[in-house]
Amino acid sequence: MIEQANPEPVDRADAASTPVRPGRRRSEESRRAILAAAYELLAEAGYARLTVEGVAARAGTGKQTVYRWWPGKADVLLEAVTAHARQHIPLPDTGDHAADLHAFLAATFAAATPPTTDALRALMAEAQIDPAFGTRFRDTLLRPRREALGTLLDRAHAAGALAPHLTPAAAVDLAFGLLWYRLLATGDPLDEPLAALLTRTLLR
Amino acid sequence: MIEQANPEPVDRADAASTPVRPGRRRSEESRRAILAAAYELLAEAGYARLTVEGVAARAGTGKQTVYRWWPGKADVLLEAVTAHARQHIPLPDTGDHAADLHAFLAATFAAATPPTTDALRALMAEAQIDPAFGTRFRDTLLRPRREALGTLLDRAHAAGALAPHLTPAAAVDLAFGLLWYRLLATGDPLDEPLAALLTRTLLR
Amino acid sequence: MIEQANPEPVDRADAASTPVRPGRRRSEESRRAILAAAYELLAEAGYARLTVEGVAARAGTGKQTVYRWWPGKADVLLEAVTAHARQHIPLPDTGDHAADLHAFLAATFAAATPPTTDALRALMAEAQIDPAFGTRFRDTLLRPRREALGTLLDRAHAAGALAPHLTPAAAVDLAFGLLWYRLLATGDPLDEPLAALLTRTLLR
Amino acid sequence: MIEQANPEPVDRADAASTPVRPGRRRSEESRRAILAAAYELLAEAGYARLTVEGVAARAGTGKQTVYRWWPGKADVLLEAVTAHARQHIPLPDTGDHAADLHAFLAATFAAATPPTTDALRALMAEAQIDPAFGTRFRDTLLRPRREALGTLLDRAHAAGALAPHLTPAAAVDLAFGLLWYRLLATGDPLDEPLAALLTRTLLR
DNA sequence: CGCTAACCGAGACGGTACGTCTTGTCTTGAG
DNA sequence: CTCAAGACAAGACGTACCGTCTCGGTTAGCG
Incomplete structure (x- = not known):
């Protein structure tokens, strides 16, 4: 039922207003690697030992790439959860x-x-x-x-x-x-x- | 809401088994000051900014005195809550x-x-x-x-x-x-x- | 009295072998501020009251920046001395x-x-x-x-x-x-x- | 050549003025145990790891017994050295x-x-x-x-x-x-x- | 025989600094 | 303009000792 994660950084102007910007595009590969790394490290070590540094290292990215797109590790996890839970939970309406x-x-x-x-x-x-x-x-x-x-x-x-x-x-x-x-x-x-x-x- | 605070340190043998030990006694004044400081700082700054260092400073004790008796700030808060909430919630039995x-x-x-x-x-x-x-x-x-x-x-x-x-x-x-x-x-x-x-x- | 200070970190491979590394460069400003702070604090308070914490605070750096480049306060002082004493003591050879x-x-x-x-x-x-x-x-x-x-x-x-x-x-x-x-x-x-x-x- | 260690506490009135005082006498056993413990721990662990706490523990005394008679660990060691070196180094006068x-x-x-x-x-x-x-x-x-x-x-x-x-x-x-x-x-x-x-x- | 005084062991106390860890930012050269 | 890399200032962590204080318990003289 979680339908739409927000792949855009939280406090950033809407990209739709400037649909094409100069410069290197955001790496979809890094994004996925970060979400996966966060999920894995949570499972392996628990939230107490989940650090932005560890996520970036596991994902093979720099810390800045995490902070550029998410406010912190909790938001990474939030997106990872919504991504994992993207399969719809039906809202049935059978009359019963x-x-x-x-x-x-x-x-x-x-x-x-x-x-x-x-x-x-x-x-x-x-x-x-x-x-x-x-x-x-x-x-x-x-x-x-x-x-x-x-x-x-x-x-x-x-x-x-x-x-x-x-x-x-x-x-x-x-x-x-x-x-x-x-x-x-x-x-x-x-x-x-x-x-x-x-x-x-x-x-x- | 809570009935029984634990005034004994978390992982220590029951004092009853060794009713008199040598050495200086635990300072009841420090204990109370630490619990009060933790509660005040939580209210003032929130849990994210609640630190053992801050609690000890506010209480006028050394950090070691906190760590000697509690594993961490959460356990201080746990004891503070149970102490604050010592007022009994009745378990009525009227038949109704x-x-x-x-x-x-x-x-x-x-x-x-x-x-x-x-x-x-x-x-x-x-x-x-x-x-x-x-x-x-x-x-x-x-x-x-x-x-x-x-x-x-x-x-x-x-x-x-x-x-x-x-x-x-x-x-x-x-x-x-x-x-x-x-x-x-x-x-x-x-x-x-x-x-x-x-x-x-x-x-x- | 001393001729050659070692501007390189104590236990690090020779930079010449990897002439260009990614990442931010070491701050020459911080390095100098730390050496100066150590020297000043030694003169003001003596070695017994010279602390890494105090050096970092005086230098306006974090403690980690000290520990990243020197094993401890003594090595900071060692480099400060060699830097201060860089003026050459001549090794004369007049025949007399x-x-x-x-x-x-x-x-x-x-x-x-x-x-x-x-x-x-x-x-x-x-x-x-x-x-x-x-x-x-x-x-x-x-x-x-x-x-x-x-x-x-x-x-x-x-x-x-x-x-x-x-x-x-x-x-x-x-x-x-x-x-x-x-x-x-x-x-x-x-x-x-x-x-x-x-x-x-x-x-x- | 070190002939006389000072068995009296450093900053205390001369015992000769009040040759007999009431109260328990200083424990000669503790004194010797502390000197021996200091010497042993220095040999075993080095001066950096020599602590008053460790000396007292090894000697089987309380810390206060150390501090009552010596200003600190260095003075314990100083007395231990002078005691060890009590054997006289001769000051010969043969004319040669x-x-x-x-x-x-x-x-x-x-x-x-x-x-x-x-x-x-x-x-x-x-x-x-x-x-x-x-x-x-x-x-x-x-x-x-x-x-x-x-x-x-x-x-x-x-x-x-x-x-x-x-x-x-x-x-x-x-x-x-x-x-x-x-x-x-x-x-x-x-x-x-x-x-x-x-x-x-x-x-x- | 008690009284008072000083010492003893034990160990908690208020402090201070340690060396490590993590955060979120900044800087660098490459793409 | 983003990327990986990594140094940076900041500051809390939990530990180790410092030197002091406080216990109950011993030893000693003095009254």
């Missing part, structure tokens, strides 16, 4: 709200597997520590997912299928709260039965 | 499961106010970055709260008051998931109506 | 061995004035404490001076002008022994009359 | 000035053997770095030896046996200069032939 919700949740949970979960945990951590990155993290990663689930639950709400006393917004918080709490705090599995349990709790 | 749960959740939410929430967010972040601290964080802070809510919900479950399809464990995850998700991701308020909504969702 | 020796000794003694003597005493001290530095100190500072005096005395010896029972090597030890003993132990002056006395003692 | 001088120098050189030379080099180094210790070092160790050789050479001078142009003071500097220069700078041996060479150079 319970089936739709279950499918969405099951697909979401299924996408939360080890290489990606490490990155998600690191990103959520960095978002707490660096408020500016926190904003980018919420806008890029959290909000699109919230909106997807929100539209699904809005439909259910309009049809009177939402559990009594629940609002769509509260239901979204309960669903993603469960997801993140397991990722961050307990490490308990996110599996299909849990999606079913959530579905039954939020609807009716 | 809904009232009991609502009281517990409302008290828990009420304890999550700005100076403390900053610390909690920082601690959860550090727990993601430093796995060893993560274990201490879960054992010291998360688990006791989970167990408290767990016993409350076990009673409700035994009385058939839990919502259908929910287990006590899943209900605990939903409750704390909502709490932490709002702390970490949305910043939305944790207020009494939310406690009521949660109570109605988890019971019946 | 007594006049030659006297000129050499008088020039050597004349170069041993307060700002430099402080550094020399500190360097000799460090050479005793840090054996690895001791080797560098002997190779860089002591040996060239020994060899200069040695060639002068070899000529005198070949001409039969050396005092009976003395070898050139022993004479070198007597001359520099007197110099260093006064620097390190008594603080007595190193003046022209002493050079004359030494000359008459070593020759004939 | 050359024989007397040779005997004195040969005995002095013979006393400069490895365990002691390490300590002497460290002490001379510390004397350069810590001016206050330098004064104690000169008064305790250097001056007595200078005075011994000085009286010997005064006798020779009065008898007209000193080399022409040499004063007794200059001769003392030449002799000890050679000794210390070899200790500190070259490491060349101090043997009987060198004593003979020095004798022939200084007398006649």
